Amino acid sequence: MILTDKTLTAARKRLLQMHFESGVGHIGGNLSCLDAMMLTFHEYVGDEDRFILSKGHAAGALYITLWSLGRLSNDTLKTFHKDNTLLAGHPPASGINDILFATGSLGHGLSLAAGTALALQLKGQSGNVYCLTSDGEWQEGSTWEAMIFAAHRRLSNLTILVDHNNLQGFGSTHDVASMSPLTEKLSGFDLDIQYVDGHDLSAIRTAIDKPSDKCRIIILQTIKGHGVSFMEDRMEWHYLPLKEEQYKLATQEIEAL
């Protein structure tokens, strides 16, 4: 099912609404990866495939993506971050079929994705595994353990999407612990590495569609807070909730995109 601009805009607006109504932050890192997540789910993740969100703090984007597919209701979204909700600040351990693992501690998802991909291979199943990581979590040693494993096992059914928005918890990735350019750091592995505009759906499609017999990494050049001028590329939107005026302005800007 082709992801339309209309559907994507609706998802962006619903993301802002959910975060505003719940008074919850983490908006910047959700907007940076929402486009790629929506595209992956709408066009690539079928029943036989798996998606693992390694950057668990983008749970909002994941919930909205599932909502856009009709798998979570508006009533459920209203419970986001509230007591007695399934929609915690990071993906839950159970209760939502499309969410396989409770992530949130960075550096776990890539290993989980590699294990899933290997399991599918051993079982002779044809599904693909998609894993979305942040860029900051490539500072975790376990991510590199997973990379060694995935490359060595030549997990060609594994596609890793890196939300490379250049901002992490308390500074830019460049200032905190630079791995720039990440493509060079990864180039020693026997992988299929691509670097694309993470807000260009056509470019992401082309990258995912490219045939490969290796594990694939698609580094998505993204903008934290994408689509909202006062959020874009600003670290505080890793954390801040929206005030009412900001919410209205942000919604207008999203509609005008």
Next chain:
Amino acid sequence: MRQQLCDALVSRSVNPDMVFLTGDLGFMALEPLQQGMQARFINAGVAEQNMVSVAAAMAREGLDLWVYSIAPFCYARPFEQIRNDVAFHNLPVKLIGNGGGYGYGVMGPTHHAIEDYGILLTLPNMRVFIPVFDEDVDAVISHAGAAQNPSYLRLGRGEIPLGFEVPKYAPWRQLTAGGGMVVIVAGPVAGTYIDAFQSLPEEIRPNFWIVSELPLEKNPLPLELLKQMSARQDLCVVEEHVRRGGLGSELALLLLEKKIEVGAFHHLYARAHHYATYGSQNFLRAQSGIDVKSVLAVVAQKSLEF
């Protein structure tokens, strides 16, 4: 117990869903398993965090997962992966730690595992299996394999006196009976007490029990043991594990909850990760006061006083 482990797993590996992951260990022990399992025997390299998460994911896909390493590398290094990826999802991953307790002796404290089951039992759904004798391993593999929960198998080196007939595996077993105190022991160190306890006069010979499965709420105390303890006998708990979080503290809580009054409560345990000098497992047991001589000093003397 590595030979018995290999034999048991080779038998189990006829199950095509079984997958074995090792953190680059098993030389001169697991080669038959490697040859038998082929692609389903995976050397994950020196990368335990990744190995445990991979295991969790494969178990999530319905495969039968066994993970093997030296005990501390099996649970301490990848603790968060065990907690988040295995335990939070109640996935039946079987973690096998070789050389539990002071098993790696003179190799030093980095290789000791004397807080392993205490730490792991803080996690939801976790089961712990501690075989006492080499002969227990086959049954322990079956029990852990049948469980629908995560589990940790603490392997060591079985030690039995000449001519001793190992009783069939059970989560609780009584090895000696007499008029002395109740002694409960976890792990292979129990085997080193058998001769000495059997040699004691009947009136001070302990009611000597071994326990191989924790937590106790999943492995209730046998009625006979409860009866013996309810007679206000002294109780001695011995384990090659630190004081906090171990069998001793779990048992003490259980006694309080059940309002069982025992006489004196003696807890003998692994007192330190390392001492001023290094040595074998037996040396470290003696340093900690859990060698047979130290245990006898408690069991025989206290019984005589009683």
